[in-house]
Amino acid sequence: MKDKMPPLSRRKFLKTSLAAAAISAGAGSPLVKSLVPRAHASGARPPGQITSHYTACDMCFNRCGMIARVQNGVITKIDPNPAFLKSRGMLCARGNAATKHIYDPDRLKYPLRRAGKRGEGKWERISWEEALDYTAEKLLEIGEKYTRCGVMFIPGSDMQSQFVNRFAEVFGSYNITSHETLCLLSKNRAYLDTIGEVPYPDVYYSKYIIVAGANPFEAFITPDTMDFFEARKNGCKIIVLDPRFTKTAAMADEWYQIKPGTDMAFFLALCHVIAKEELYEAEGCCPVNTYGFEEFFLHIRKYTPEWAEKECGIPAQDIARIAREIAAAAPAAMVYPGRRTSDYEDSTQIRRAMAITNALLNNFDKPGGLLAIREVGVKTPYYDVPWYDDNPFDRVEAGLVPGLIDHEGSFQLMREAIISGEPYPIKGWFNFKTNFMQTAANRNKTIEMIDHLEFIVNIDIAMTDTAWYSDVVLPGASFLERKDPVSALQGSSACACAVFRDPVVPEMFESRSPFWICKELSKRMGLADSFDFTIDEYRRQQVDGLEGAMEAMENMGVYYNPSKTYGIYAGSPLKTLTGVKEIFNQRYEASGVDPMPVYRRPKQPAENQFRLVVGRTAFFTHSNTNNELLTEFMEENTLNIHPEPATRMGLSDGDLVEVKSKAGQGRLRLEFTEGIEKQTVYTATGFGALSPEMSLVHNKGASISELLEDYHDEISGNMAMHETFVSIRKVA
Template sequence: MDRRLFLQMVGAGGLAATSVACPRFLSKAKGGPEPPAPFGIPTSCELCPNKCSVLAMVEDGRVRKLNPNPENPKSRGMLCARGNAAIQQVYDPDRLKQPLIRAGARGEGKWRPVSWDEAFDYAAARLRVTRDKYGPEGTLWSSTEGFQEVFFKNLGMAFGSPNILRHPSLCLASVNLAYSVTFGTVPSFDLLNAKYVIMAGANRFESIITPDTMDLIGGVMERKAKFVYLDPRFTVTASKADEWYPIRPGTDMAFILAMIQVIISEERHDKVFVDQWTLGFEQLAEHVKGCTPEWAEGETGIPARDIRRIAREFADAGHRAVFYAGRRSSWYQNDFQMRRAQAILNAIVGNWDREGGMVPNRKVAKGEFLFLPWDDPKASRVDEIEKAFPLASAKDGAYLPLRENVLKGKPYPVKAWMIYKQDPLNAVPDQGKTLRMMEGMDFIGVVDIAMSDTAWYADVVFPESHYLERTDPIEVMPGIWPAAVLRQQVVKPIHDTRPCLEIAQGLAKRLGLSDYFDYTIDQWIEAEAKELPVENGLEYMKKHGVVAFSEPKYGTTRNAVYRFVTKSGKIELFSERLQEAGHDPLPAYAAPAQPPAGRYRMILGRKATMTHAALANLPWLHEHNPENDLWLNAGEAARLGIRTGDLVEVSSTAGTVRLKARATEEIRPDCVFMLHGFGKKSPWLRSVHNVGAADAVLLETAWDKVSGNAAMHETFVKVVKV
């Protein structure tokens, strides 16, 4: 595919995707007819968390084209810009091609190519030294989502470290915890069948999530469901909404509480559902009495008459009305409670487990490979999550509190850091602190496909094989249309790279842990496939790449015997668990701090051509977003003597960057905005090395009070023309 055709497909919002003519959904149940095999080698995309099913067209041992696999209902028959660019990633000349050991000072860029044996020996020796001196708890193992992440985590746990750190506390932790506390689970939103949708800051038409984005297009754009959007910035999503409100940052909860107040005071809630399925309605009604639309207007800047009308329209849409949670990190330190308010608003209109509402996720059953278990770690976690955030997931950890403790050396030293598929230097706020944390490490090992900024500062780099070059475990994707997908190898590795399982096994052998990894990937997936709801599960998976349920089910939890996985067994509007943990049992609003004179609130976002801080180096994607700039309100820009294209210096207490300015009416006067994923330190990422600026340099350290999730919009910055 040539560049021009690709960019035409990507389109102005980065949304366009290739598709093939096909039935909308295909499924296979035991005893039923088998659909025809797809054309191409089935596998599953890895370039974002969506896990879309892909058909790889291979000629002469080379991937020539990637098509969407129509059998996966979650892919919606689509393959986005990122998915198409996977071909470039395989054959990217900047890829890591063999193991490397640092030969100079950290960050100096001097590397020595080595064999796998030497890389394994070196890393294992350094890990043993750390264990002998500080115990296994002296090591940190952090990773981001991936089908082979399980092997990396297992290596850290088998080693004896309690410090397994995953990406959710930079992503979905506050959302997931808020909905779990309320409903006992995290539901999906049936946007395809909703009649009224409210979103706050979830810029779905630019930072796409399949299937939500496709369903939003189908539900809102095609069927004209009412769509209300709140965001300080006029995004592509805002341009598609029926109503856009440039809400004052940090006041989303005030808007939601006012909606709840109107719905309850006017008795527009679903009385039957609330009486039968919820706990704490009386306390909620008392709690929101003073949260009138007039009060919320003073907080949000949204007219009271509009808040009152929106609340009435939302309630009138009943179970087909949803306040969509979105998928991104915390914005503010009260993010959990804001998400709780969302969940409560959804609950009182009775949209639980109904078509067009919130639907509890189903799963496709799969088997499990039984391996030798290891002993539980003897030490507590270094982030002290059990004490500081008792309701949060100790399996995932809390990134920012952990970093604070590591820098202080409390409650014990952590001196070795193993990292899989993650770039903490760009993913974690306050890059300067992350650099100081890295400088304090005796050893850093990175497993990745490219020389990220974090890899650039490592001691040893293990190159992982591309997803098209390896076979991964079967992955279950819960949802309204649940699926299980297989990522299978379609071409041989073109460089001296290995899958994460083999990297873990190579280190385990030298650390005396081989017994815990005594299996092959084929044995692993064979065990998983045995419980799939299809005949000859493994053969079927290899042939089709996906097993999915083609029709959603509604109402399975709306029966007299169902018990929600909460303390009371009901949907908890008032939460005793929160009260016992020392938190507000109902969402309590506190007005956010406002930028002092001469400062602006920093907000950030992403586009569909990037995943986290990655992929911007791939030519097809880079040419669509060659550089980021600073969005600054046109009136403020004129006051500062700044024009579009001028170089500006942006500074906070965390750091300073320089980038070009964009003077625009499409952002509030009290905010500035930067696109995530630029300003890389690694010269091996040639397209984005020192291009634009990294928001992680500016963002200050702040986290949500309940979940420990990173709060990304708590930073005030100063802007001056250079």
């Protein structure tokens, strides 16, 4: 009785009849025009067929499977790929907002060359030919003057980053570093030095999880974020330690407002109880499959729950109870390793304490515990790296910390080296899709580093702050426009899989993929042989020997390797020095580092000072905030503060304050919340952009990179972002 789909809407009727009237009235009288609003008058094209295209998300690093819906050549909607196990068939707010990533009014359209001073914003449009010639010439010139290692390469964390990496290596620089050196390297270091590899948490099958220094319900990790809820349905208990009442805390079974930087005290006390009460599994775990358990037993004698309570503020009886509960649930229990661990100067040691707790739980390579790396079978095609005689012996920051991770290094230490010119000069910067100006602590120091550089080339989709300070800006194609090589992913116990991307729509404007750019540059630099292939050829080499992989990726958007999930080691030795879990690390001892984590009380802010901690929401990734669909949830960042100290200082909710550290200052509005430790303040990343072409976040809030002082983890050189104390003053 009611029409399911009105055949002709009044508006359409009106439009056509008014259009007819306009024509008969001798075209476009103002009256008629005023009667037909622009929104109705335009877009009269008949709806075309909707086509669906598999691809993988690039709005953060998780690479969730997605299906792009295209109508009339435009991506109108992006849905999750239900067959994509790693992301559990979901797509978060950011993935959904990818339509505004590709159709961003702030997108770079053509190559630009700096015409004024750096950061002044004067650009001249140049052709690709000129941009590539000029870039090749400058890179060769620097290579000539300062050796090939005189160029720093930041390949980004992208499915095409491997090409930038290859380009860096054939160009001859080993000064390659990454965004990850601001992120998770200290965690990686800790697990590498305890179990010999970086494990994946098997959240899905876990029965007891302690989340400390992580916020997985806001900072999505797939499939972990979703698996927490599946695990909980099956009776898993979730304990969260956080100075902030994050959404993870808000939904935990128990939340403890731990004093910032004292996590190690909690975990040492946890180990104390487990060891003292012999809650560990004596046969399969300690001491047989560990190294240094006896030393550890003595080491943690002083770390009692009562002692820990004084340090971290968590009641001793809760610590003891949690120890008993988690040990009872072991091995399907874990301390969640987390991801961004760039917090304290001893962050590797903090994570070592967590990794050792996991070792005592004997959960490695077992269901509900920590998983070993599974086989996906995607290969990295071989290439020759030429030898440059004049190159220095090692990367520029080598030896500055004992646990620098190969091929990653430390951006922060490299920045110091560039400024000092020691041990050798770096004068060029090749950057792809990494925005250190917004993400790395102490922006003023990054600007100082830039002052020491002779040439900066930047490939990105928009004029980020880093691009704004570059010399040549090349418009990158978005992930939805690109043909990408195969990427191997592990989704916990859910899957070991491989994906690639085919262009959903053609490259917009004059944007180009990094692969094309590297290929073109290599031709101009006598390195053409290194890029003498197509993406299709490259892919075939990648999945060579993987039967059905190509077809699966084409037909389903993903290939699953049914490789072994648990018991991969099956009695064979771990990739550690001793072949077993190293509670006591001999390499550390040899380097003069504590071989077992030693608790040192974190330095404390003075009165009326606050420790600044940073983090992110579920709808932003780092500095990728300039998206109309996402800023709607947060137009600028605020400073979260506990009302008690704020009121004492005469501050009110909503006040505009100047936040000042030794590194810089910025203005933020206060947001009162009791959900934060009293001498801690918090703000979100991604705001206060310097580049006016980041139109939604320019002059909005303050940038964490401006406020944070630059500290680093003493072992891995990973950035330490929670060591900054700020003072707050109300702006009149």
